[in-house]
Amino acid sequence: MNPRRIYAIFLRQFYLLRSSPTRVVPLFAWVAIDIVLWGFIARYLNTVSSPSHDFVPSLLGAVLLWDFFTRVMQGVTIAFFEDVWSRNFLNVFATPLSISEYVTGLVLTSIVTSLIGLVVMLILATTVFGLSFFVYGVLLIPFVAVLFLFGIALGIFASALVLRLGPASEWLVWPIPALLSPFAAVFYPLSVLPHWMQWIGYVLPPSYVFEGMRAVVAGQSFSSASLLIALALALIQIVLAYLCFSRVYRSAVRSGLLARYSAESVG
Amino acid sequence: MNVHVAKINAMSDPDIILSVRKLRKQYSATVAVDSVSFDVRRNEIVGLLGPNGAGKTTTINMILGVLEPSAGEIEIEGIALAKQRSRALARTNFAAVYAPLPGNMTVYQNLRFFGLVYDVAELNTRIETLLDQFELRRFRDTKCGVLSSGEQTRVSLAKALLNAPQLLLLDEPTASLDPATAQDIRRSIRDIATHGSGGILWTSHNMYEVQDVCDRVLFLSHGRILLEGNPKTLPGEHGVASLEELFISLAREPLAYAENGR
Numbered sequence: 001m002n003p004r005r006i007y008a009i010f011l012r013q014f015y016l017l018r019s020s021p022t023r024v025v026p027l028f029a030w031v032a033i034d035i036v037l038w039g040f041i042a043r044y045l046n047t048v049s050s051p052s053h054d055f056v057p058s059l060l061g062a063v064l065l066w067d068f069f070t071r072v073m074q075g076v077t078i079a080f081f082e083d084v085w086s087r088n089f090l091n092v093f094a095t096p097l098s099i100s101e102y103v104t105g106l107v108l109t110s111i112v113t114s115l116i117g118l119v120v121m122l123i124l125a126t127t128v129f130g131l132s133f134f135v136y137g138v139l140l141i142p143f144v145a146v147l148f149l150f151g152i153a154l155g156i157f158a159s160a161l162v163l164r165l166g167p168a169s170e171w172l173v174w175p176i177p178a179l180l181s182p183f184a185a186v187f188y189p190l191s192v193l194p195h196w197m198q199w200i201g202y203v204l205p206p207s208y209v210f211e212g213m214r215a216v217v218a219g220q221s222f223s224s225a226s227l228l229i230a231l232a233l234a235l236i237q238i239v240l241a242y243l244c245f246s247r248v249y250r251s252a253v254r255s256g257l258l259a260r261y262s263a264e265s266v267g
Numbered sequence: 268m269n270v271h272v273a274k275i276n277a278m279s280d281p282d283i284i285l286s287v288r289k290l291r292k293q294y295s296a297t298v299a300v301d302s303v304s305f306d307v308r309r310n311e312i313v314g315l316l317g318p319n320g321a322g323k324t325t326t327i328n329m330i331l332g333v334l335e336p337s338a339g340e341i342e343i344e345g346i347a348l349a350k351q352r353s354r355a356l357a358r359t360n361f362a363a364v365y366a367p368l369p370g371n372m373t374v375y376q377n378l379r380f381f382g383l384v385y386d387v388a389e390l391n392t393r394i395e396t397l398l399d400q401f402e403l404r405r406f407r408d409t410k411c412g413v414l415s416s417g418e419q420t421r422v423s424l425a426k427a428l429l430n431a432p433q434l435l436l437l438d439e440p441t442a443s444l445d446p447a448t449a450q451d452i453r454r455s456i457r458d459i460a461t462h463g464s465g466g467i468l469w470t471s472h473n474m475y476e477v478q479d480v481c482d483r484v485l486f487l488s489h490g491r492i493l494l495e496g497n498p499k500t501l502p503g504e505h506g507v508a509s510l511e512e513l514f515i516s517l518a519r520e521p522l523a524y525a526e527n528g529r
Contacts, residue, residue: 008383015376019410086369091426094331094361095384096353254335256294259328
């Protein structure tokens with residue numbers, strides 16, 4: 001892999017962000033609104049429930065981590081959509097750029113853009129609502145890592161979906177996190193779900209994170225093996241998502257879809 | 268020509284920049300390109316001509332690696348595109364009227380982005396040279412989307428020359444230029460072909476331009492090459508007054524020329 005080509009994908013996104021406030025604001029605005037909304041909900045629930053239970057670390061922490069995952073996924077897809085929106089596939093893929101370099105560039109972009117959202121959320125959650133990350137201890141690191149890896153996997157998969165189905169399918173991608181959230185045990189344990197929903201939850205790495213987070217907050221024991229399962233699942237899903245993207249790309253090259261994405265006609 | 272023999276010729280002849288052999292693209296029952304073979308040599312501009320739907324853009328897309336051939340081989344400086352895509356494409360670049368650069372980035376940003384993708388050495392110096400060469404300096408920090416179509420074409424050409432490609436593919440590069448600018452661009456590209464070390468494949472519907480610029484033309488119709496030759500002598504050889512007349516005749520009666528097809 002050529003690092004200059006990977007850097008080019010990142011630099012392109014930086015140029016676009018630098019010149020466009022409409023691209024910068026969504027990096028933190030929606031997640032900030034979520035933190036404010038759920039911060040007040042957690043505060044209110046604290047006033048009407050048992051004084052021994054603090055909703056801030058369980059509820060607000062869950063919202064923060066879920067929003068972080070969403071930002072990671074969208075960090076990949078939005079960088080990919082820039083090529084869809086500017087009809088740039090022909091220019092980009094008729095170059096020496098390899099698919100692995102392109103996807104790595106999208107991931108690098110997502111790391112930076114999602115970190116911006118994470119920092120804003122952390123500042124708001126800790127300063128305004130008193131969320132202390134010491135509650136989670138060192139487990140916060142694997143929690144964030146698993147959600148990051150799953151966000152990357154889903155971002156690559158969603159990009160493959162849009163490459164395969166065309167620009168209009170972008171609208172299928174935006175609601176994916178909301179679609180997954182009932183299965184991912186963000187706000188409740190997996191055990192409250194019907195069996196078939198639990199099985200879906202078991203293949204979603206975030207469900208292990210949120211189960212673990214609730215256990216830690218409640219002072220219960222928590223098996224580190226489940227985090228290893230989540231980590232392994234997320235890594236496998238990244239590999240599968242990459243293979244899916246490569247396969248869709250090769251199919252698009254074979255069928256002429258890639259050329260038609262930019263050119264009006266294949267003469 | 269036997270494919271194996273042609274391959275050996277391409278490998279042994281360092282003057283051949285692009286070697287296309289028995290290229291075919293089929294979509295279900297439709298054959299878009301059928302057994303097309305040709306070379307582009309060093310310092311040569313080859314015109315790829317034909318009516319709309321003849322298979323020109325399909326051929327170019329296959330050479331650019333964005334469309335997989337159903338059969339056949341493409342080699343760029345002896346490097347097989349199918350096997351060593353990145354190495355082969357590092358030696359090419361292109362400008363096409365239907366592939367403008369992203370309008371949401373400035374001229375400089377676009378050139379820098381593509382310069383990095385093509386791994387151009389001393390990129391800043393190269394960008395500054397091209398900004399001067401295509402009279403783009405005053406648009407350096409202007410977003411490409413607000414430039415006129417002629418200015419955008421010049422930016423596309425500057426991008427196409429970033430990596431000093433050995434094989435330059437130009438799909439109707441002067442289609443949106445005024446006659447004076449088009450003439451300047453033609454001269455620039457002619458100079459690049461004459462004084463550089465690469466070859467150029469050029470498509471155009473402007474037969475006067477083709478006659479002026481190209482060393483050799485290939486007439487494509489229904490996915491097959493029907494005629495090949497010097498654009499200045501070809502009309503006379505076929506009993507017509509001009510290349511345009513030959514084009515019209517070929518587009519209307521391709522079967523009359525099909526027996527000469529390759």
